Amino acid sequence: xxxxxxxxxxxxxxxxxxxxxxxxxxxxxxxxxxxxxxxxxxxxxxxxxxxxxxxxxxxxxxxxxxxxxxxxxxxxxxxxxxxxxxxxxxxxxxxxxxxxxxxxxxxxxxxxxxxxxxxxxxxxxxxxxxxxxxxxxxxxxxxxxxxxxxxxxxxxxxxxxxxxxxxxxxxxxxxxxxxxxxxxxxxxxxxxxxxxxxxxxxxxxxxxxxxxxxxxxxxxxxxxxxxxxxxxxxxxxxxxxxxxxxxxxxxxxxxxxxxxxxxxxxxxxxxxxxxxxxxxxxxxxx
Amino acid sequence: xxxxxxxxxxxxxxxxxxxxxxxxxxxxxxxxxxxxxxxxxxxxxxxxxxxxxxxxxxxxxxxxxxxxxxxxxxxxxxxxxxxxxxxxxxxxxxxxxxxxxxxxxxxxxxxxxxxxxxxxxxxxxxxxxxxxxxxxxxxxxxxxxxxxxxxxxxxxxxxxxxxxxxxxxxxxxxxxxxxxxxxxxxxxxxxxxxxxxxxxxxxxxxxxxxxxxxxxxxxxxxxxxxxxxxxxxxxxxxxxxxxxxxxxxxxxxxxxxxxxxxxxxxxxxxxxxxxxxxxxxxxxxxxxxxxxxxxxxxxxxxxxxxxxx
Numbered sequence: 001x002x003x004x005x006x007x008x009x010x011x012x013x014x015x016x017x018x019x020x021x022x023x024x025x026x027x028x029x030x031x032x033x034x035x036x037x038x039x040x041x042x043x044x045x046x047x048x049x050x051x052x053x054x055x056x057x058x059x060x061x062x063x064x065x066x067x068x069x070x071x072x073x074x075x076x077x078x079x080x081x082x083x084x085x086x087x088x089x090x091x092x093x094x095x096x097x098x099x100x101x102x103x104x105x106x107x108x109x110x111x112x113x114x115x116x117x118x119x120x121x122x123x124x125x126x127x128x129x130x131x132x133x134x135x136x137x138x139x140x141x142x143x144x145x146x147x148x149x150x151x152x153x154x155x156x157x158x159x160x161x162x163x164x165x166x167x168x169x170x171x172x173x174x175x176x177x178x179x180x181x182x183x184x185x186x187x188x189x190x191x192x193x194x195x196x197x198x199x200x201x202x203x204x205x206x207x208x209x210x211x212x213x214x215x216x217x218x219x220x221x222x223x224x225x226x227x228x229x230x231x232x233x234x235x236x237x238x239x240x241x242x243x244x245x246x247x248x249x250x251x252x253x254x255x256x257x258x259x260x261x262x263x264x265x266x267x268x269x270x271x272x273x274x275x276x277x278x279x280x281x282x283x284x285x286x
Numbered sequence: 287x288x289x290x291x292x293x294x295x296x297x298x299x300x301x302x303x304x305x306x307x308x309x310x311x312x313x314x315x316x317x318x319x320x321x322x323x324x325x326x327x328x329x330x331x332x333x334x335x336x337x338x339x340x341x342x343x344x345x346x347x348x349x350x351x352x353x354x355x356x357x358x359x360x361x362x363x364x365x366x367x368x369x370x371x372x373x374x375x376x377x378x379x380x381x382x383x384x385x386x387x388x389x390x391x392x393x394x395x396x397x398x399x400x401x402x403x404x405x406x407x408x409x410x411x412x413x414x415x416x417x418x419x420x421x422x423x424x425x426x427x428x429x430x431x432x433x434x435x436x437x438x439x440x441x442x443x444x445x446x447x448x449x450x451x452x453x454x455x456x457x458x459x460x461x462x463x464x465x466x467x468x469x470x471x472x473x474x475x476x477x478x479x480x481x482x483x484x485x486x487x488x489x490x491x492x493x494x495x496x497x498x499x500x501x502x503x504x505x506x507x508x509x510x511x512x513x514x515x516x517x518x519x520x521x522x523x524x525x526x527x528x529x530x531x532x533x534x535x536x537x538x539x540x541x542x543x544x545x546x547x548x549x550x551x552x553x554x555x556x557x558x559x560x561x562x563x564x565x566x567x568x569x570x571x572x573x574x575x576x577x578x579x580x581x582x583x584x585x586x587x588x589x590x591x592x593x594x595x
Binding site for chain 2 (some may be wrong): 033034036037039040041043114115117118119120121122123124125132133135137138141
């Protein structure tokens, strides 16, 4: 269905997808079957329109500056970043950076919330763009296939953090470290500057969130006052700092305390780069 | 040297017929089925027209020294009343396996289905054989299939000296097989749940028959998922076979199917819709490694041969 819709739109706006994106999408080292699908449902011909929008936002709306992307190694890799900004635009920007500015271009896989899978259109849309249901088995399989997976270990608690807590990190989950150890995957810490100001939240209306089945209900300068328009994030300038890959030793069966030590190494690198990035930044918007 | 004998139950079915065709020449084939057997080229089959739930089946074991049983007398038709289906699929299988034990059969091949895992939004991609069977959480109409699977599994562990191989294939399609998916794909206008487009795995009947005959070559026991050449979204499959997708909001489709089913005129039980909404993607690598099996037909060959009117 979505394919037909996308194809219909696509036939009208084939020119909208620029040649560079198409060329790069062809070079993405993903294993696809004879009809260009992978087992999770990624399909470059359907995804190119959505990705084009992401790339456009990345270049012209957030004017993202990327530092050190060449440090991301080839083959399997876990990118671990700080989560912020109420909406997952940090994921969109990392995905665009890895597609347009990494060599070779990589398709970023993010692990999405479970309830996305139950929603019509959204589930199909996510699958066609290569986004995967957040299940450890999926993640292991992707890493074994030498894919590039992005995880925000803070989860929804991270993206929903309030203005007063900006650029601090809440507790990291430990799951990503065990997966990395089990699959012998290098970890690239990445620090994202700019996300915290795109939708500053002053209060989380928890009862409303619970009522609507949302992870949090932010009260921002524009939301919910302007209705749907309040969802439009501010055009802050994004800076993304990639750090050197870390190769941890272990088999993933260590105690929580041992895993926590390794996680803290990653966390510290992210925090260090955040303070560096904040010191470098002259202005939120340019 | 005594020639080895294989007993194929349900041999009149489309898939079993192809299995019989592929059994190597050094085996003697004994067939049991409810319908008359179409002749098979170059094969001399000792055919018995009987119901496997009847005691007459045991007489075959008494008279012939059966080395291997390929059990394919399974009723998948959702329109058969549950009582009857349970009698064939569970009671029939229990009796057959008792005979296998009593008459020292060395190998038993059983045909379950990947449907027993159920389609669920939380399914990971690549369900392995140790995954829970949770189809009955929402789809009680095929509980006999799960009971069949569980019974065979416990029988396998109780009889370690018998090479028991239970197969859980993905959707089998082709011109000879008649199941829910093939009759669905042969429709002209094909209703699909609006906004859902899960990946579906298919295997061609010829590849499946090859997988079943491969079981004769190796002396192993176990439960194995079987996959074909790959997975595709259901709408892409419909496009390839030349149908016309008809998106319907799934709530509407579900209620309509449930009402029709209750009236006895429904094409399928309503929970079957879940297989068109959520993934049930299985991992077939264990079988491919243990039995050196690889599907020979590509996705397009598999799909194009299905819809032959």
